[in-house]
Amino acid sequence: MTDDGAFSVPSFSCRHCGHPVTQPFVDLGVTPLCQTQILPGQFSAPERHFPLQACVCTHCWLVQLRDCIGSADVFTEDYPYFSSYSSSWVQHARTYVDRMVERLGLNAGSLVMELASNDGYLLQHFKPHGVPVLGVEPSRSVAEAAVAAGIRTEIRFFGREAARDLRSRYGAADLIVGNNVLAHVPDINDFVGGVQAALKPQGTVTFEFPHLLNLMRLNQFDTIYHEHFSYLSLHAVLAVFRTAQLEVFDVEQLSTHGGSLRVFGQHVGAGRSPSPAVQALLDEERQAGLLDAGTYAAFAEQAKATKRAILSFLIEARAHGKHIAGYGAPGKGNTLLNYCGVGTDFIDFTVDANPAKQHTFTPGSRIPIYPPDHIREARPDYLFILPWNLKEEIMAQTAYIQEWGGQWVTPIPRPEVWSAPVGRSAPT
Missing domain, CATH: 3.40.50.150 (Vaccinia Virus protein VP39)
Incomplete structure (x- = not known):
């Protein structure tokens, strides 16, 4: 750790060009593999955690994780993503x-x-x-x-x-x-x-x-x-x-x-021949600083700021007696939950349409995963959308939460509360 709070990177070889990689990008702590589900019988068992630190090679500009797992650790016979x-x-x-x-x-x-x-x-x-x-x-x-x-x-x-x-x-x-x-x-x-x-x-x-x-x-x-x-x-x-x-x-x-x-x-x-779009995008990346090590060094504080904002929302909602349910159990959601330290103290449960994930628990955070119809039974005040990239689809599918005054929350790029499906009203 350096004096400004950034993590230091012992040199390792870039997985593309082989040059030494020493430039930090972001440190998300020590987390479990995010595409695993915890079965009820495994709830109290130990779980493997690995450092989640991204760095950038300043020779070829490939952002990458340090090698700590292999493909066979991830894409197992029962890989749950369909x-x-x-x-x-x-x-x-x-x-x-x-x-x-x-x-x-x-x-x-x-x-x-x-x-x-x-x-x-x-x-x-x-x-x-x-x-x-x-x-x-x-x-x-x-x-x-x-x-x-x-x-x-x-x-x-x-x-x-x-x-x-x-x-x-x-x-x-x-x-x-x-x-x-x-x-x-x-x-x-x-x-x-x-x-x-x-x-x-x-x-x-x-x-x-x-x-x-x-x-x-x-x-x-x-x-x-x-x-x-x-x-x-x-x-x-x-x-x-x-x-x-x-x-x-x-x-x-x-x-x-x-x-x-x-x-x-x-x-x-x-x-x-290359289309004009290729050079135009290369120019845009260059102007945005993607060929400047300082741009990557500044990203870590953005992640910390959003973490604080997410926790502030969750703390305030719970302090006011609100119930929060998740929607989805995607890889990105598990990174967010573990990095922010969010468990059932904030989110009662989450749901997922994939039967392979239902009636299991999220890795690390141990939040129970149910079928989507559990939302109607529980009637939460907020539906916290973990696969935020699918927010329009999810909001349309769960428009019924408006029957009891339910609202949606998307956490990225910053937490926002929505009172109606996207396209019907602005965020509140």
């Missing part, structure tokens, strides 16, 4: 598929490969177009759901070796899709190198990931957790792509996950 439980995310996938079929001219002679294909939420939309697909998913629980839905899926981790094997058995891919996976891989060079090995000479790869610039501008510290090994700017992605002999030729800014990027890549020299 993408299909978010209707807005499924619609996002459908829109993407329709656009890519038209833009790339995909047909029955093409092959689409999705990395971290989860339960088939995206690949299912290629079926009506007659486009062959292959999912690659390391977690058996969600992969088997995809197979049951008729989505051809390989249950394995992806990298160069897997890519060569898959290419030999299925052929090279016209389109490789990676939505919210690039940040999840500890060996980012092997993963992107695998993309290069599995992609046709004129093929396209698209990656979607939360944009580091939005994380910093909107104080989304809760999107930092052990399952996210990297936090990505366009500058960092260009550096990783160059190492794998890939290049970005287009980029789109999306509203998903609090503000994401969709990058379009190809083999170096494949012929498509």
Whole structure:
């Protein structure tokens, strides 16, 4: 710890470029793995906790966690995240598929490969177009759901070796899709190198990931957790792509996950010239200070300020006899709960639409998780939305809390109270 309260970083090697990493970004304490659920019989058992400290490499500008866990610790056979439980995310996938079929001219002679294909939420939309697909998913629980839905899926981790094997058995891919996976891989060079090995000479790869610039501008510290090994700017992605002999030729800014990027890549020299959007975004990142170590050093205080504001709201609400329930049990929610030290002293329970999470407890904070209909039974005064990126969808689904005067709370970028679903009134 330094004199100004920042944590010091013993040098470690950047997982992309290998240069020493010493620049702190934010310290979120010591927390459990956030995509685990605690069964009733495990309630009193010890739980593994790991340091959650993010740093930035000032050579390639990749923000990253120090290595303390591996992919196998996270993406286990009973990994509980199923993408299909978010209707807005499924619609996002459908829109993407329709656009890519038209833009790339995909047909029955093409092959689409999705990395971290989860339960088939995206690949299912290629079926009506007659486009062959292959999912690659390391977690058996969600992969088997995809197979049951008729989505051809390989249950394995992806990298160069897997890519060569898959290419030999299925052929090279016209389109490789990676939505919210690039940040999840500890060996980012092997993963992107695998993309290069599995992609046709004129093929396209698209990656979607939360944009580091939005994380910093909107104080989304809760999107930092052990399952996210990297936090990505366009500058960092260009550096990783160059190492794998890939290049970005287009980029789109999306509203998903609090503000994401969709990058379009190809083999170096494949012929498509970069769109003006690529340079425009690089310029925006540079002007925002993403190539300045001081910008990263200042972020930690933003997280602390929001933590204090969240706790102030919760303390005041409870002091006035208000009951608070959570909505959702996402990874980001567990980071927020553990960093802020919030348990059942503030939040009575939370709910989740995913049956795999119901009737368990959140890691670390030990808040019980129920099915969504428990909200009607408990009639809380506030519904604290942990997956705040889905607030419009959740508010619409739970509009009935207005029957008893219930209100919603979103914690990021700062706590706000809403008296009606978004679009019907301003926050109170």
